[in-house]
Amino acid sequence: MHHGEICGRHFASGQPLRVKWNDGLVTEVGPATGDAGGVWLAPTLFDLQINGYGGVDFQRDDHLTEEKLLSAARQMRRDGCGRFFFTLITDEWPKLMARVRQAKAVRDANPELRAALAGWHIEGPFLSPEVGFKGAHNPAVMRDATEADLRELRAVTGSDPVLLTLAPERGGSLEAIRCALSLGIVVSLGHTNASADTIRAAVAAGARGFTHLGNGIPQQLDRHDNILWRVFDTPGLMPSLIPDTHHVSPILFRHMHRALPPERIYYTTDAMSAAGAPPGRYTIGTIELEVGADQIVRQPGKPNFAGSALKPVDGITRAAQMLGKSWREVWPHFSQRPAELMGLRNEIAAGQPADFCMVKEDQAGTLVSARIP
Numbered sequence: 001m002h003h004g005e006i007c008g009r010h011f012a013s014g015q016p017l018r019v020k021w022n023d024g025l026v027t028e029v030g031p032a033t034g035d036a037g038g039v040w041l042a043p044t045l046f047d048l049q050i051n052g053y054g055g056v057d058f059q060r061d062d063h064l065t066e067e068k069l070l071s072a073a074r075q076m077r078r079d080g081c082g083r084f085f086f087t088l089i090t091d092e093w094p095k096l097m098a099r100v101r102q103a104k105a106v107r108d109a110n111p112e113l114r115a116a117l118a119g120w121h122i123e124g125p126f127l128s129p130e131v132g133f134k135g136a137h138n139p140a141v142m143r144d145a146t147e148a149d150l151r152e153l154r155a156v157t158g159s160d161p162v163l164l165t166l167a168p169e170r171g172g173s174l175e176a177i178r179c180a181l182s183l184g185i186v187v188s189l190g191h192t193n194a195s196a197d198t199i200r201a202a203v204a205a206g207a208r209g210f211t212h213l214g215n216g217i218p219q220q221l222d223r224h225d226n227i228l229w230r231v232f233d234t235p236g237l238m239p240s241l242i243p244d245t246h247h248v249s250p251i252l253f254r255h256m257h258r259a260l261p262p263e264r265i266y267y268t269t270d271a272m273s274a275a276g277a278p279p280g281r282y283t284i285g286t287i288e289l290e291v292g293a294d295q296i297v298r299q300p301g302k303p304n305f306a307g308s309a310l311k312p313v314d315g316i317t318r319a320a321q322m323l324g325k326s327w328r329e330v331w332p333h334f335s336q337r338p339a340e341l342m343g344l345r346n347e348i349a350a351g352q353p354a355d356f357c358m359v360k361e362d363q364a365g366t367l368v369s370a371r372i373p
Contacts, residue, residue: 004373007032008039008358010348011328017041021354021373024115029350040328040359043335043346044082044372045312048163048266049121049212049240051087052273059088060273062099066106066113073116080313080370082355083118083346085163090124090137093149100156115353119161119342122153123211126166126173127191132218133167133227135191145176154183161342165211167192168202181206186342189237191216196230203236209341212270213239213256214248232259238341240268243319243334244310246296250322257323266337267315267330274309313370320367327359327367 003022010017016032019041052058054075056068076084086103088096100120107113129139145166153162162185166173169192177187189202190211210231217227231237241248241256247270248256257265269275274291281290291309310318312334319330339346348356357370 006039006041006358006373007034007036008041009036011040011042011331011359017348019348019354019356024111024354026348026350026352026354026356029348038360040361041348042328042331042357042359042370043348044353044355044357045080045316045334045370046083046118046338046346047076047081047268047271047312047334048085048119048338048342049087049123049268049270050076050084051089051271053271053275055273057273058086058099058103059091062095062102064099064103064106066110069103069106069113069117070110073113076312077116077355077372079311080316080357080372082353082357082372083116085119085121085161086117087121087123090127090142092141093125093152096122096125097152097156100153104157104160115355118344119163120157121163121165123165123190126164126170126176128167128169128193130193133191133193133216135216137191144171145173147176147179150176150179150183150185154185161344162186163188163209163342165190165209167194168198168207169194174201174205177202177205177207188240193217193227194230196225196233199230199234199237203234208236208238210237210239212242212247212268214252215242215270238264238266238337240266240338241333242270242308242310243267243315243322243330244269244308245318245322247308253319253322262333263337263340265333266341267319267334268338269310269312269315270308271310271312272308275311313367316370317367326365327361 005020007018016036018030018032020028053072056072107117124137125142126145127142129142164185165188180187187207188209188211189207279291316327320327336346355372359370360368362368
């Protein structure tokens with residue numbers, strides 16, 4: 001809806017609110033009187049790592065159309081996510097930049113897509129080729145980052161927010177982080193087996209995030225010194241977690257929330273084309289993947305995971321279940337925290353996008369639905 005008005009209770013304070021909006025922007029927020037109608041109002045879910053959605057593969061399609069991108073964005077909106085970062089994984093750099101150019105041209109020409117596609121996440125090719133740490137990324141095209149790469153990335157994306165995931169142990173990474181920082185690119189570490197000293201040096205150089213902590217690592221780790229312990233021990237990083245119960249087990253998920261301050265955790269689906277779609281075979285780039293009824297994404301015949309089929313709103317429900325908390329308590333990890341990492345606002349306030357969620361719960365306080373007006 002282009003305009004409207006609704007009363008509901010603010011998800012954090014519980015106070016009744018009246019919100020008006022017009023032409024996609026909130027025009028007025030104030031106290032409401034009377035019955036809020038059993039509706040809670042919360043900032044939209046904001047996913048910084050979307051590789052594809054609803055049958056649309058961002059990585060594979062070199063000629064992404066408006067129709068396909070709109071389909072993905074609308075399905076995400078249906079599932080509670082009003083804003084997302086278009087994500088590409090490891091490939092030859094010219095191919096990645098060509099895909100970004102194409103997607104940006106499509107996005108810039110459509111007001112609906114301009115509101116939904118909020119930025120760009122480039123995950124690779126500057127990652128660790130080590131078995132286990134490389135994940136589903138192709139080590140054959142991995143390499144070190146250069147200043148020319150980063151300047152091209154900024155030129156292609158213009159003034160849009162950009163998140164870059166890299167492994168800081170690669171040659172020249174500290175210089176690349178400093179260069180990225182000077183260009184307004186946010187750096188997240190990931191797919192890395194960097195030492196504690198290297199991680200601290202990367203943070204000192206300007207790295208701020210850590211991409212899908214608990215994934216992109218071997219199934220077995222040294223109990224005395226491993227990438228999890230190093231991240232827990234490094235102030236200044238905000239890791240993302242995939243709250244689907246299998247990328248990070250419920251026990252580890254709870255331990256992560258005890259080891260890290262709440263303001264240092266944000267959630268992502270790391271969704272690929274199978275998210276929001278029925279079980280079957282899908283792709284992420286040249287990789288064929290199989291998705292079962294359990295929503296687990298695997299390469300056929302292999303046990304390792306490769307992206308997820310998680311819906312954003314289901315991530316809230318599962319995170320709440322794993323932590324034994326209410327949906328209201330975990331909601332900021334998937335709405336305000338990602339925005340904070342990128343230096344953006346995501347709140348219900350005058351002048352902000354009218355992509356907030358209208359949430360309903362059952363009598364037990366369990367989230368039932370999250371709809372964006």
